[in-house]
Amino acid sequence: MILLTRKAEFSSAHYYWNEAWSEAENLRVFGRCANKNGHGHNYTLEVTVAGEVDAVSGFVVDLKELKEILEREVVSVYDHRHLNLEVAEFAAGTGMIPTTENIAIAIWRRLEGKIPHAKLHRVRVYEMADLFADYYGER
């Protein structure tokens, strides 16, 4: 078994808001992140897959194919978008606030079962160089 990690980047806007709370409570808990005009980040995504090395190709997965899957499933949906307003899993009514943790979970759900010949091991999302979230599919 070997782990392989592919990186991708996307830039998105978001804000934190719990619809079940009052405006005052949202501002108290989320502070500047609750600004409804949104703010943004350059996110870095690291997707780690686990698998066996193919005896013929020497690959766990074809990196070009993995790159295309990340592009299709994640980057094309998130990049230069407002996560709350333009991405289905974070839309009003879902209760899914686009925190770094929830973005990692959402990306896991987008990728699970879509990577041939390897098992999704970890989704890591950097919001900034000094802050990231990891999700290993634990429910």
Add this chain to the structure above:
Amino acid sequence: MAAGAATSTGPKAYLARRYRLSASHRLHSEAYSAEENRAVYGKCNNPHGHGHNYAVEVTVGGPVNAETGMVCDLGELDEFARTHLLERFDGMNLNTLDEFRELVPTTENFTRVVHRMFQGFRGARVVRVWIEETGNNSFEIGDEFGRG
């Protein structure tokens, strides 16, 4: 309801935050002779000490709170790190601190001290502490995550 008041059974995720601090130290053990200290610690035994820009990465793990979408309140973690880590160690000579009175301030021991200290954080479980001494050396203590 206030954030964090709900008991969440959501998916389990990890959040890592990186802090930076600069400190000096000298590696020297009273158990060794002067010659042995020089032999074991080499340049790091320089009597006047030397310093590093340390990067300290702290990982918390737990269920994502359904109301906040968060594993823990980052403000609380930053505040804990500010008072217990940065204000205590940043800009200091590690050898002069109580923690290292009888403990050689190698980064292994520094990591143990910081890991133990973060077990006192109540906002979430700290599962891992990783400290980078230089770009070539880093040390970590934590749960294995059971994932190899």
